[in-house]
Amino acid sequence: MSRILKAFENGPAFIGFVTGGDPTLESSAGFIEAMADGGADLIEIGVPFSDPVAEGPVIQEANLRALKNGCTVDGIFGLVEAVRQKHQVPLVLLTYLNPVFHYGYERFFARCRETGADGVIIPDLPYEERGELSGIAAKNGVDVITMIAPTSASRIRMLAGEAKGFVYVVSSMGVTGVRSEIETDLESILAVVRDSTGTPAAVGFGISTPEQALRISRLADGVIVGSAIVKIAAQYGAGAAPHIREYVRTMKDAIRQGR
């Protein structure tokens, strides 16, 4: 069984996100360790991009801080390698397509395999365009995570049917960022997903509080939190690790209650 699937074995998973290289690659390694210590079952590492069109202001700014501090794709692979030496927590890279395309698909997925990245989430690569890299990713044992949106409707079966690793269900319209309310009918979307695939489904976008995490964990196999963690990193900078550990622990505790 893959590391990603294992993350979903013991009840609903907590998935934490951090932008790689914000503020430095060393601090990112500390944040990832803190998340793992706090109980995160899977960790997404954002590959900084100049123009993250699917992100709200919090992660946009984290991307720009990381780039300003010189973070590169090779730096991110170095980070994965460093974390992998100490931890078996599944690591998934969230990246826009252009850095992958520019690096070269063969070279990028080979580096994922060599360093120990288990999957990739590419927000600007919809189902229709996946063919150009899915074979290369599969050859290297890297899962390309399928995203499902509130607008996917009749597409859900087609999308979920081919999902590997986990299905990323986008909770809300718009971009990433903390929201007070999630209005999408997640129950019906998740019902169709479950009916189409045995791959676990995690919900992300807009989740920040333990109450929201608890509610989502009753519906889905995993809860994804990004902007709320990146906000803590922005607030405390290089010293954010203990705060991130504490936050992740609180969220994971809330999810455990839901079981």
Next chain:
Amino acid sequence: MSKGRYGVHGGQYIPETLMSELIRLEEAYEFYKNDAGFKRQLDTLLKEYAGRPSLLYFAEKMTRDLGGAKIYLKREDLNHTGSHKINNVLGQVLLAKKMGKTRVIAETGAGQHGVAAATAAALLDMECEVFMGEEDTRRQALNVYRMELLGAKVHPVMSGTRTLKDAVNETMREWTRRVHDTHYVLGSVMGPHPFPMMVRDFQSVIGREARAQMLEREGRLPSAAVACVGGGSNAMGLFYAFIPDETVRLIGCEAAGLGLDTGKHAATIAMGSPGVFHGMKSYFCQDEYGQIAPVYSISAGLDYPGIGPEHAYLHDTGRAEYVPVTDSEAVEAFEYLARTEGIICAIESAHAVAHVRKIAPSMGPDEILLVCLSGRGDKDVAAIARYRGVDIHEQDS
């Protein structure tokens, strides 16, 4: 491979949240482009409202002065709202209305597309919000006020480089927030399919008219068709009708800013490399890790790090050629056209005029150069004055 390909370029590289909408948009476009009622309505708007057909003007003084090829100007600057942008927005806003949308959003660089979108929205009773880089709202303050007069809300974009690229990012973000009642009126032959095809089709009226006018006036086709290229909508609109005419050279003029070797330019074909951004595969100005580069041009409308995918394809196949033109060459051409022909053209269009000044003298008198004058230059007068160090600040008397 997916739809909307031009060789390896094009495609639909956008978040899943927008995929269903793009599919609906393509279906609606494919239906209405052949619908007699839609075509009649659009033709009437283009004729009665936008002022089409636009003139094909023989620039006799310029021809004599340059002493080579005969020069004809396709006067898109005379359209309502002052540029070719109206051709596309009337088509798209009308289509959006047919699709049941009540609100349109648009990005704008120089403000020409924003003004055109706000105009079409006012005419066709749609809400309109325009996203414009904060830097551009200062460079083009007059156009901001113009859009507001037309009833649009203008959002200054504070992210990234605060120019056209960031305005596109923010408009895409807004579309993913609110897609059910909103159409994104993309302003150029770029973005995910079906936009490059749809915008080209709506702009292709430029080349269709020019080709017929040229045959009527001269009984033959031009040696070359020349247009400025940012995203490339006026160029694609001009070129499209001439693609099968292999004797007609197609020349796109890119913004070389302060010069290709200064790093301060927006010359995508000359200096860019293949990439995937803003929904399309094409050429982009970017660094060795695929980070989109900050670009620069005196012209806010050409200040874009990419180029439409069909241009990328025309470049790959060699059917069209793309040449760099610097700020100073464009400013000189802007002033030259004003003095010589009494036409103040947009600084974007002046890039095409500048290239014509370079190539016309070495061509024979039996040759013809067709130039797309994509917009008028009222919006640029203050910037050119600043460039020349002239203070024209208006004061209360």
